[in-house]
Amino acid sequence: MLKSSGMWWYEQFARYRYRQGMTYARKGQYHLAISRFNRALLHHPQPDEVCIARGLIYLRLGDLEAALADLDRAIALNPCNSKAYGNRGLVKAQLGDEAAALEDWRVALTHRPCYAEARYNRGLVFAHQKNYQYALDEFDLAIKANPNLAEAYLHRGNVRDELGDRFGAAKDWQLALLNDLSLDAAKKALFRTRRESHEQRLTEKLGAVLAPLDLSLQVERQGRQLNLLIQREPGTPVNYQDVAKLLQAKIVDLNLNWLERFRIIGRMGTGGMPDWDKVYQIYDNCACPPIYLSRILASLLFFMPFGIAAIVYATQVKANYAQGNYRAALTASKLIKWFYWVSLGVFSATASLVVFGVVLLLLRGESLSSIIESIRTMPSPRPYLGRPYADPHPDPSPQPSLPESTDSSAD
Missing domain, CATH: 1.25.40.10 (Tetratricopeptide repeat domain)
Structure with missing residues (x-):
């Protein structure tokens, strides 16, 4: 319409x-x-x-x-x-x-x-x-x-x-x-x-330290501080100074870069006033981290570049500890261990390849003495001196040649 x-x-x-x-x-x-x-x-x-x-x-x-x-x-x-x-x-x-x-x-x-x-x-x-x-x-x-x-x-x-x-x-x-x-x-x-997931993981790790003491633990994060709520049953003895040392050692081992201090709040039962409430600095009274001299020597033996790097970090451990920078000293100590394990891996891989090559040659019918002799007589590689210089514009004119010498002496 x-x-x-x-x-x-x-x-x-x-x-x-x-x-x-x-x-x-x-x-x-x-x-x-x-x-x-x-x-x-x-x-x-x-x-x-x-x-x-x-x-x-x-x-x-x-x-x-x-x-x-x-x-x-x-x-x-x-x-x-x-x-x-x-x-x-x-x-x-x-x-x-x-x-x-x-x-x-x-x-x-x-x-x-x-x-x-x-x-x-x-x-x-x-x-x-x-x-x-x-x-x-x-x-x-x-x-x-x-x-x-x-x-x-x-x-x-x-x-x-x-x-x-x-x-x-x-x-x-x-x-x-x-x-x-x-x-x-x-x-x-x-x-x-x-945050709750992180607190739960910390509760499990730190709670395992206090489990033999029949103490329960709950972790709460507050900025750069951990609040550790410790609960004990009536009649359970506890020395909070020893508990603080145990927790401090475990926290230092966890290497939480964001953490500066922790607070222990102890209670008996589920309610009432706390019978302990004190704040601790993470690295107070901590001993100098180990240098692992034997691992440094092993790193030098297994793979020298990593061994040298381990020596460098070993010098930094005590230097940082003396300056009060415990976190840097601890990191250097852990890197020494890391270099040891990596150098061990490099050495093991190299040894495995050598053994595999020898076994392969034996399977091909060569004797062990001939293999050793071939390795011993193997020529050393010559240094590369570059290609000889060639004149890009050679002179086309013939060059004069000296006459052949003849014996002209008479009898």
């Missing part, structure tokens, strides 16, 4: 007002946007879209009743508009009617099966209800529909964290940040998980 020119003009004017309203909405000028949407509704060919846009403005302004009325009107105008159901579900969820919100999102998905936002919102409601498995399924479907939906990765990570899957949670938070670096919640969750 053909439209009159006047009706066509009114529709174009309504479209223009709708675009104006969307521009004002993006700028945050919501009241101007509402006024433009009001004028667009008079003649817009898709009034349901205008109602949805105006309803979202009311939602941002916190006027939930007006937002719900606009979205109801949009659904009445177009019962197949999935966006209207999806946004009405948001309003109903904020009004506290989660069951009605879930139903609206279900209807939206019947009209648009790959509606990622509806899946995501259903997952949020299920997570709020602590139906974690349902929430996980919804987030999986949301990510399948839109692999770039960063918030879905974020909240799926939260659900996995609640289910005890720390590794999966950390992976999801990393994916969330890959899609949106501005997600502070993902950054905080990832940092918290890594």
Whole structure:
């Protein structure tokens, strides 16, 4: 059916007002946007879209009743508009009617099966209800529909964290940040998980030191300090000075570069005031790290370049220790051991190749004495003196030759 020119003009004017309203909405000028949407509704060919846009403005302004009325009107105008159901579900969820919100999102998905936002919102409601498995399924479907939906990765990570899957949670938070670096919640969750994981590993390593003493340990990191919470059962004897020495030796061996001090807080039982609370510097009263002279000599024997490097680091051990730089002295001491093991590996590999070559020659039928003789008589390599100089422009004229000498003596 053909439209009159006047009706066509009114529709174009309504479209223009709708675009104006969307521009004002993006700028945050919501009241101007509402006024433009009001004028667009008079003649817009898709009034349901205008109602949805105006309803979202009311939602941002916190006027939930007006937002719900606009979205109801949009659904009445177009019962197949999935966006209207999806946004009405948001309003109903904020009004506290989660069951009605879930139903609206279900209807939206019947009209648009790959509606990622509806899946995501259903997952949020299920997570709020602590139906974690349902929430996980919804987030999986949301990510399948839109692999770039960063918030879905974020909240799926939260659900996995609640289910005890720390590794999966950390992976999801990393994916969330890959899609949106501005997600502070993902950054905080990832940092918290890594810190807790690090504290758990430290608790296991340091707790093993105190296990023979029937003492339990919990580690908490606080900046450059470790808080070591020690708990003992009533009647269990403890000497905290000895405990501090044991823990200090283990912490020094772990070589935590960021750590400067540790604090021991000792308690008997689960409550009450602590019976010990003291802060210790990591490297106070530590003996000079070993130089490993025997390993230096072995490194010189196995592979001389590494042996020389080990000698250089051996001179740095005592020098750094005398200057109070225990960390550098400890690093130099550990490098001496590293050079020893690498030189041993080089020597072992070389010896293995020699043995393999000898065995191969024996299998070819050569006697051991002939092999030794061939090695002994092997000529030494001559130095390369370069190619002889050749004149690029030789003189073509013949050179005079001396006459042959003849014996002219008479008898």
